[in-house]
Amino acid sequence: MSEHTHTTDEHGHDDHAGLSKGKIWKVFGILLLITVIEFIIALVLIPKGYMTQHIGNYVYIVLTLLKAFYIVAYFMHLKYEKLGLQLALTVSFIFIIYFIVLMLIEGGFLNIHMMNH
Amino acid sequence: MNAVSQLDQVKTGPWNGGRSPWSVEYGKIMMWFFLLSDAFTFSSLLIYYGAQRFSKLTWPAPDKVFQSIPGIAEHGAPLVFVGIMTFILIMSSVTMVLAVEAGHRRAKKEVIGWMIATIVGGFMFLGCQAIEWTHLHHDGFWWGHIPSAEELKNFFLKPEDVSLVAAQQFANLFFTITGFHGFHVFSGVVINIIILIMTINGTFERRGHYLMVEKVGLYWHFVDLVWVFVFTFFYLV
Numbered sequence: 001m002s003e004h005t006h007t008t009d010e011h012g013h014d015d016h017a018g019l020s021k022g023k024i025w026k027v028f029g030i031l032l033l034i035t036v037i038e039f040i041i042a043l044v045l046i047p048k049g050y051m052t053q054h055i056g057n058y059v060y061i062v063l064t065l066l067k068a069f070y071i072v073a074y075f076m077h078l079k080y081e082k083l084g085l086q087l088a089l090t091v092s093f094i095f096i097i098y099f100i101v102l103m104l105i106e107g108g109f110l111n112i113h114m115m116n117h
Numbered sequence: 118m119n120a121v122s123q124l125d126q127v128k129t130g131p132w133n134g135g136r137s138p139w140s141v142e143y144g145k146i147m148m149w150f151f152l153l154s155d156a157f158t159f160s161s162l163l164i165y166y167g168a169q170r171f172s173k174l175t176w177p178a179p180d181k182v183f184q185s186i187p188g189i190a191e192h193g194a195p196l197v198f199v200g201i202m203t204f205i206l207i208m209s210s211v212t213m214v215l216a217v218e219a220g221h222r223r224a225k226k227e228v229i230g231w232m233i234a235t236i237v238g239g240f241m242f243l244g245c246q247a248i249e250w251t252h253l254h255h256d257g258f259w260w261g262h263i264p265s266a267e268e269l270k271n272f273f274l275k276p277e278d279v280s281l282v283a284a285q286q287f288a289n290l291f292f293t294i295t296g297f298h299g300f301h302v303f304s305g306v307v308i309n310i311i312i313l314i315m316t317i318n319g320t321f322e323r324r325g326h327y328l329m330v331e332k333v334g335l336y337w338h339f340v341d342l343v344w345v346f347v348f349t350f351f352y353l354v
Binding site: 024035041063064071081089104108110114 | 168339
């Protein structure tokens, strides 16, 4: 029984041996480096006036998405899955992007509305 | 006659049935879809938080709210404690991948070692979060509770910025979102413990593969992934 299940192609990871230990530590290094950069921005660059909070927020979001990519692609192994699964799991976030735009515009409108009163 | 025999033929195309088009085991696909729905839930919470922040003229400054290292410094160390928490969670994510990697080689002893490391990391994170909550609670923040207007001046960038509504929204959303995340960490630790016991008992050894370790690994990385966003939007932005 166990022999049978092992020979079917249900096990996507059998085609490739998964992440090597070296690659795992490399991704860890990248995640740590990005976090350190975020800390430098928050504790040095913004307080000393080299960067405005407004620009900083955009940089934070880009760095966060980069971290998310490394976690999902390598730790969660999505980079090595079939294209169909990758698309099913990523394209769905189009609804979330729409929701973000919708709610932030709404929030921005309320902000202006409050200032006028 | 000919048509019938054609219908009887086993179809082999990837989307014709007979085999998994994505070459992913059933349980793993279901874990992915669960995580997708969970990501939607967390997104909704964070988007509501974003909408609230956009609608308010001022908001409590994270550098002023979170500036203590419990037991070491009460003031003047913004982000350090949450930095430690972030490091713990990323680290436990790494030990989880190492457990999965050991599972591919069916090295039972290594899987046990890395799973224990992951569980310890999870408990450390939960401990830190308990301390963080206690600290904020002592400052006067809780669901439906905020410090007095006078005390709130310490938590906004400028004294004239103080907004009771913004402070209350911040308190409610902070405890709700980090609480929901902490609940995920807790359930992740419980699931990891179950998988550890199954590994020790040799269940996966007999089964011939360590796919269960991969599935709980997905869940654990997702918890780390959510924290990356919570960290950015509560502590940095």
